[in-house]
Amino acid sequence: MSTITLDHVTKRFPDGAVAVNDLSLDIGDSEFCILVGPSGCGKSTTLNMIAGLEDISDGELRIDGQVVNDKAPKDRDIAMVFQTYALYPHMTVRENMAFALKLAKVPREVINQKVEEAARILDLVPHLDRKPANLSGGQRQRVAMGRAIVRNPKAFLMDEPLSNLDAKLRVQMRTEVSRLQRRLGTTTVYVTHDQTEAMTLGDRVAVLRGGFLQQFGTPKELYENPANLFVAGFIGSPAMNFMAASLEDNHLRSPLGEVPLSDRLRRALEAANVERQVIMGIRPEHFEDAALVASQPERAGVFFSATIDVVESMGSDVYVYFSLEGARANAAELEELARESGSAELSSAAETVVARLDAATAVREGEQARLWFDPAKVQVFDPRSGRNLCLAV
């Protein structure tokens, strides 16, 4: 039951590397806060500073309003779940979970009772007297969680706790973690590089890039109003489509045709006073098969034709891929995202676009298809700063 505040926190390592740069976060009581970003962006360092395992070079860290910069980890009353679980291999599951309570000189009966309760919640009762070496990956993960919850601490810190599990177990444990956090109501800071985990678990999500905070908000805010190209490209799967576009008087000239600007967007762009070259972003689900939209005349929008390269049917939806010659959007952020996702075909000038269509669509691979998209959902970014121009009001 605590708040955690990072007030302009910076971490400079002795070798001069700045891992976290002027980070300010205000994490509320009982909040589930996610730190997400590509590997090396400073997530673990941030978490370690909150735990007290790394010194804070600059700025203030407050827990419950109290500055704790100089407090040792043991005096912060915080529990941590490590990526590798860090179970004590020479202790049984019971001893692992009881360790912190023993150090705190909690009476033996209370310890036993708390450990048994945690074991019941986490389904570990039959394994209490086994050593970690004899447990499966999922069981070890639960012991690591158990070690945190028996303490009833001010906050949980979790550093990629699910990344060592296989895909199926990961999804299962994700739900488990979420339920546990709601049930206990303990303030939680959760680190992940997986945007799906971030979106599904977090009350609020902080996106980091190269030690800088990009945006801090609810999953919905990040998804609908990304602050910049990086957040727009990082959040969402499949990712937002980006393409080069140019600004005309009252429309956007894009490879998908002329996109009329809404009043709101026009005002925002005027206020931002940008150059003509911009990057247009549109999410896959904002496309539709034109044939399916035609029956709903109230849905105004932009129609265009494209040759479909690939069709992937998911049952409920159909993903179609097509390329736009010479439409490649160029920006540092996009290159970083491409490297991160491993799709660094930087030499090609063509931009592949993904569209999610209704399952009723009749488009076929290799054929020309007529598609539609909703111009109101289009985002416009400044290619140099990466800023989302739609938000600049």
Place this chain on the structure above:
Amino acid sequence: MRRRKLAWGGADLVVLAWVAFPVWWIVALSFKDPSTITDGSFWPTKWTLQNYEGIFKTSQFLLALRNSIGIAVISTVVAVVFASLAAYAIARLRFPGKKVLIGVSLLIAMFPQISLVTPLFNIERVIGLFNTWGGLIIPYIAFGLPFAIYTLAAFFREIPWELEKAAKVDGATPMQAFVRVVAPLAAPGVATSAILVFVVTWNEFLLAISLTSTTASRTVPAALAFFTGASQFQNPIGSIAAAAVIITIPIVFFVLFFQRRIIAGLTSGAVKG
């Protein structure tokens, strides 16, 4: 499959015979009657415990045994305690001069001891350490430390850093984290390096013979050279063999007792594995 097993078994037998031969030779010698000691036979023709009784009758061997035990135990304990601290620092911390420290300890381990005998002899005579326990313990610690640091640093490196972090977050002081988490996990390493240092010290001959002059500090390997046998006029080979067998016993005991622990290693299961 069976042929490979046979080949391996045969190879094992050859190695075993090769290694065990000198050991058996000494054991056989120690049980031979003085009259048959030079018969060169592989199996004692006249068994006797006379040699063993002999070495325990005079104080010569007992005093040497006392010196050996005292000097080896003290050297080992001191070397392992300091080596633990040094190895922990080497494995865990970044500090200026770390490379130099590692280099110097490597240098000491490589240093030919024979070149140190004369200087040590002169220094110890001047400062009054010659022919004392301290006169042997100090150089033994110096030569034992590099070995112990190496083995221990390897063990400490195997212990995941995050275990200590976890202990700290769980509320442990740095000392509690070390004692309750790191030390138990490093125990096999400590045992291994202690045995190494003990064995080297226990068997050491060169310094023992050069830096001692009386039974006040002479260790068993050195004392063996001064054995006279049960009587002045007897060939001492039987007694020497008996003494050699006795001082081999603790080594055999250590290795058999700790082998499993040393090999097992305790850190499995700490991480996702």
